[in-house]
Amino acid sequence: MNLQLRNNNTPSFRQRCLLTISLLTIVRVGSFIPLPYIDIKTFSPLLETNNSTTAVATILNSFSGGQNSSFSILSLGILPNINASIIIQLLTTINPALLKLQKEEGEYGRRKITDYTRYLTFLCAIIESVVTAYSFRSLIFNWNFLVLAQISLSLIAGSMIILWFSELITKDGIGNGTSILICFNIVSNFPDQIKAMALALTNQNILLSFLIGGIFLLTTIGCVYINEAMVNIPLISASQLLRKPSKLTLWNISNLPLRVNQSGVMPLVFTSSVMVVVSSVSKLLYAQLVTVELFSSLNSLSTNLTLGVGKIFYWSLYGILVYFFTSFYSKILLDPKDISEQFRKNSVTIKEINPGMPTRNYLSKTIKRLTLINAAFLIVVLILLNGLEYLLPINNLNLRGFGLTSQLILVNVLVDTFRKVQSLLNAEETF
Numbered sequence: 001m002n003l004q005l006r007n008n009n010t011p012s013f014r015q016r017c018l019l020t021i022s023l024l025t026i027v028r029v030g031s032f033i034p035l036p037y038i039d040i041k042t043f044s045p046l047l048e049t050n051n052s053t054t055a056v057a058t059i060l061n062s063f064s065g066g067q068n069s070s071f072s073i074l075s076l077g078i079l080p081n082i083n084a085s086i087i088i089q090l091l092t093t094i095n096p097a098l099l100k101l102q103k104e105e106g107e108y109g110r111r112k113i114t115d116y117t118r119y120l121t122f123l124c125a126i127i128e129s130v131v132t133a134y135s136f137r138s139l140i141f142n143w144n145f146l147v148l149a150q151i152s153l154s155l156i157a158g159s160m161i162i163l164w165f166s167e168l169i170t171k172d173g174i175g176n177g178t179s180i181l182i183c184f185n186i187v188s189n190f191p192d193q194i195k196a197m198a199l200a201l202t203n204q205n206i207l208l209s210f211l212i213g214g215i216f217l218l219t220t221i222g223c224v225y226i227n228e229a230m231v232n233i234p235l236i237s238a239s240q241l242l243r244k245p246s247k248l249t250l251w252n253i254s255n256l257p258l259r260v261n262q263s264g265v266m267p268l269v270f271t272s273s274v275m276v277v278v279s280s281v282s283k284l285l286y287a288q289l290v291t292v293e294l295f296s297s298l299n300s301l302s303t304n305l306t307l308g309v310g311k312i313f314y315w316s317l318y319g320i321l322v323y324f325f326t327s328f329y330s331k332i333l334l335d336p337k338d339i340s341e342q343f344r345k346n347s348v349t350i351k352e353i354n355p356g357m358p359t360r361n362y363l364s365k366t367i368k369r370l371t372l373i374n375a376a377f378l379i380v381v382l383i384l385l386n387g388l389e390y391l392l393p394i395n396n397l398n399l400r401g402f403g404l405t406s407q408l409i410l411v412n413v414l415v416d417t418f419r420k421v422q423s424l425l426n427a428e429e430t431f
Contacts, residue, residue, distance in 0.1 A: 015172075016174050271321045
């Protein structure tokens with residue numbers, strides 16, 4: 001797409017909007033192009049009788065947007081890139097060479113990390129495409145290596161196209177490409193979800209319907225509040241200390257703003273990708289264990305106990321992963337050691353805090369508290385929303401497909417996107 005750029009080679013706001021909308025439209029159209037040898041109308045009924053294919057389709061459906069999208073050339077979507085990002089960021093914390101490349105090499109280091117993420121995305125796409133294609137083997141007539149290769153290559157090509165679109169949106173579009181694509185897939189699936197929920201609510205008490213709507217509204221307001229909440233740490237520079245003291249100017253000239261939701265939407269995205277895989281694998285294991293006589297007899301004696309233990313384990317693991325990724329991502333974005341070092345180089349200190357190790361400890365404690373607040377909010381909201389179907393007489397409502405993690409991701413991405421739009425508009429006015 002040829003964009004007429006301004007003198008500084010920066011796209012205008014209008015060009016960014018057109019590029020983003022065009023790429024999202026292509027993604028949506030591509031989600032209806034089926035894979036080779038795949039007939040969506042024939043495959044959909046067969047999913048209910050094939051556990052392995054259902055598990056894979058659940059993973060794809062979570063990141064591709066809609067049931068039909070699970071069998072398109074863009075089925076893998078941004079999932080390989082998410083997995084690659086998780087691996088690269090984990091490796092960065094334990095590999096000194098990658099850590100040095102990220103923090104000390106500037107723009108060159110960031111480009112190298114991006115290149116490594118791309119290569120690993122390609123590798124993840126190969127592995128995930130082969131696994132996905134192999135899961136269709138029992139549903140495709142005349143299954144052979146050629147069929148496996150064609151489906152796998154189609155999925156790999158689609159995944160790399162999505163990666164390219166994501167980077168284009170991040171560079172010349174509006175917002176973070178990965179977050180925008182995930183948000184777009186969530187929104188694409190909303191019509192079917194809202195229709196199913198509306199049909200289910202028609203048989204419920206009207207007060208219960210208003211109660212559910214109010215809960216989701218309060219959750220949305222809470223997400224916006226947490227996303228916008230900020231703590232300002234007063235800073236003092238050497239130049240300020242040389243000036244004549246003034247109550248109006250000495251302490252309030254500069255601040256270090258720390259957002260409560262510093263890590264943004266990525267911890268939820270990472271947790272969701274991991275938990276979808278865990279949930280699907282656990283279903284496959286459960287299906288295999290049921291065939292074992294000892295497990296089958298124990299399960300028949302106490303089915304409710306088995307389900308209860310499984311749910312407790314699932315949500316405990318979910319909460320642990322949310323806290324882990326929130327703290328992990330916050331530390332990557334804001335390392336107290338790096339901040340205190342920058343303060344030392346620029347002759348800046350925190351008000352009433354001594355420079356050096358006291359500053360580092362103070363920042364570390366503050367960031368940990370903010371991370372705990374953010375993680376606690378996410379965990380409590382997710383568990384309470386998932387518990388609605390057990391606390392209220394709404395067992396027939398499929399609330400899990402309507403909101404929960406998707407709602408939190410959607411709100412966070414929209415808030416970040418609006419902030420990006422506002423900054424772009426302000427920059428154009430200044431220009």
